[in-house]
Amino acid sequence: MNDCRGTLFAIPNMSRRLSASSDYAQLLDKYDTWMFDCDGVLWQGDQLVDGAVEVLRLLRERITFFREEGSVRNQQCHQVSESYKTKFDHLGVEAHVDEIYGSAYATAVYISSVLKLPKEKKVYVIGMTGLEEELRDEGVAYIGGTDPVDKTLESFSLEHFELDPNVAAVVCGLDTTVNYTKLSKAFQYLTRNPGCQFIVTNEDSTYPSGHGLLPGAGAISAPLRYALGKDPISIGKPAKTMLDCIQAKVHYDPARTIMVGDRLNTDILFGQAGGVSTLLVLTGITSERDITGPNASVIVPDFVTTSIGDFRSIK
Amino acid sequence: MNDCRGTLFAIPNMSRRLSASSDYAQLLDKYDTWMFDCDGVLWQGDQLVDGAVEVLRLLRERITFFREEGSVRNQQCHQVSESYKTKFDHLGVEAHVDEIYGSAYATAVYISSVLKLPKEKKVYVIGMTGLEEELRDEGVAYIGGTDPVDKTLESFSLEHFELDPNVAAVVCGLDTTVNYTKLSKAFQYLTRNPGCQFIVTNEDSTYPSGHGLLPGAGAISAPLRYALGKDPISIGKPAKTMLDCIQAKVHYDPARTIMVGDRLNTDILFGQAGGVSTLLVLTGITSERDITGPNASVIVPDFVTTSIGDFRSIK
Numbered sequence: 001m002n003d004c005r006g007t008l009f010a011i012p013n014m015s016r017r018l019s020a021s022s023d024y025a026q027l028l029d030k031y032d033t034w035m036f037d038c039d040g041v042l043w044q045g046d047q048l049v050d051g052a053v054e055v056l057r058l059l060r061e062r063i064t065f066f067r068e069e070g071s072v073r074n075q076q077c078h079q080v081s082e083s084y085k086t087k088f089d090h091l092g093v094e095a096h097v098d099e100i101y102g103s104a105y106a107t108a109v110y111i112s113s114v115l116k117l118p119k120e121k122k123v124y125v126i127g128m129t130g131l132e133e134e135l136r137d138e139g140v141a142y143i144g145g146t147d148p149v150d151k152t153l154e155s156f157s158l159e160h161f162e163l164d165p166n167v168a169a170v171v172c173g174l175d176t177t178v179n180y181t182k183l184s185k186a187f188q189y190l191t192r193n194p195g196c197q198f199i200v201t202n203e204d205s206t207y208p209s210g211h212g213l214l215p216g217a218g219a220i221s222a223p224l225r226y227a228l229g230k231d232p233i234s235i236g237k238p239a240k241t242m243l244d245c246i247q248a249k250v251h252y253d254p255a256r257t258i259m260v261g262d263r264l265n266t267d268i269l270f271g272q273a274g275g276v277s278t279l280l281v282l283t284g285i286t287s288e289r290d291i292t293g294p295n296a297s298v299i300v301p302d303f304v305t306t307s308i309g310d311f312r313s314i315k
Numbered sequence: 316m317n318d319c320r321g322t323l324f325a326i327p328n329m330s331r332r333l334s335a336s337s338d339y340a341q342l343l344d345k346y347d348t349w350m351f352d353c354d355g356v357l358w359q360g361d362q363l364v365d366g367a368v369e370v371l372r373l374l375r376e377r378i379t380f381f382r383e384e385g386s387v388r389n390q391q392c393h394q395v396s397e398s399y400k401t402k403f404d405h406l407g408v409e410a411h412v413d414e415i416y417g418s419a420y421a422t423a424v425y426i427s428s429v430l431k432l433p434k435e436k437k438v439y440v441i442g443m444t445g446l447e448e449e450l451r452d453e454g455v456a457y458i459g460g461t462d463p464v465d466k467t468l469e470s471f472s473l474e475h476f477e478l479d480p481n482v483a484a485v486v487c488g489l490d491t492t493v494n495y496t497k498l499s500k501a502f503q504y505l506t507r508n509p510g511c512q513f514i515v516t517n518e519d520s521t522y523p524s525g526h527g528l529l530p531g532a533g534a535i536s537a538p539l540r541y542a543l544g545k546d547p548i549s550i551g552k553p554a555k556t557m558l559d560c561i562q563a564k565v566h567y568d569p570a571r572t573i574m575v576g577d578r579l580n581t582d583i584l585f586g587q588a589g590g591v592s593t594l595l596v597l598t599g600i601t602s603e604r605d606i607t608g609p610n611a612s613v614i615v616p617d618f619v620t621t622s623i624g625d626f627r628s629i630k
Contacts, residue, residue, distance in 0.1 A: 158526035211473035219538035226537035
């Protein structure tokens, strides 16, 4: 416990700006479960955020609740979106597989644990290998995805399309090979199979590639959302579903948990919906002018700092 | 003029249902400029609506204002969306090229007449041959479209992308070869070229193919709309832009003009926005339960009939 902590709490509707070394030290005292968005926080595309690796190492050393093994492992959760262990390894970011929570993983868990599809039922996937892997790991049968049959820019005709009556859900994530055939098939299932569920891994409008922003998973599912005229069940941020998945697995204490992210309308909203504290960094989507001045967002994080690298000052 | 005409007017917020032979005859007396949506009115995909050809012939015979040549030609306007003369010919529907107003045509006119891009400026196209032809005819320079370079499902990287600073607008229509490369390039122009306009030919959520509904032009532009977080300039129905284009060309009298369509939120709204009368047919998107009962739409056409074929009763 820390005497100064009272001053560190955010005033309602106003973020506390972190700057002094003691500010960062106090956050480490207060929170022992740290959840990170990755793109825009730890890295930008293929570029590490300056100091990110060092700070993660510092956090691992300082947070006494953290254990590498045993029942309380995973108190430090990394939460990713369509990114995988290889990305961490590639960038030299230390992370254990069971510390990584992706919206693809949460989606698979949602389908297997909440939807509980009967054995003969399956899902139609608009998405990439990562999503397929998670579905397979959770025992969810699927079609579509990276199936070469659907990887085509040839014109799609319903005349030769056979509706599979066992498709009980359409799951849509980021898919950089999305095309009219996939969208049309998904649309058929959603409109013609009674009760077919429309599920999206997350609603990110964009994602930061190493060389700039590109359309995100939310943009990939937008045609279906528009054609159907209805919103999907969204698993990832800002929906609470993924946090429920993490809670079920690691049993964190919301009062001692903080979510670190770069986006107000996904990461910060996600943390707030889950009743945990929130820290905004400015190395990703959100810029200074989004949080200050007359046009500032109504979504107010508890804390703001320029970069996760700022935590190096606690050394 | 017809003595019964008074009884034919729709009561505000209630459509007049046409059924007797005299109902149809009265409509012909009252309106001499007829605008038709095609998909869902004259045909459904590749299937003609029963009696459509016959009725168009009847209308051509009876409407005295109509001339095949001279200054008042084209009083009878057919207005299509991404369909072309060949479709009319293929189905045996008599129509002259200058009677066909497509949203692609109106889009090209909008760019050449309203935007008036400087000579060196061009547009980036997400769309098919029809849109390219209209742009070419209006002297609008473009890139993208059916260019084989963009017809790819390979992963797109910004690293090798060269932003063309002369792209001053992105134009998006129905494109069944839409892919991540096209969406990503369009997104770059819209976010990185200052003042770059976002224009869509129309906002149809779906279109009726011969074998069922498929995602429409509005669904193709939905990823950009979502990623940008802003609405495009929409040219086709329900926007008034296309009607302004037609008005500029044929100088119709709104009081003697009727729009026939199958969709409330595009065709009927389009007619109402343009101050012309509206007739809903039930051979397309809108069904009986959309216009009656407690969940009826707030968009109320002046007249309703089951099918354009009903006009055969005036023979």
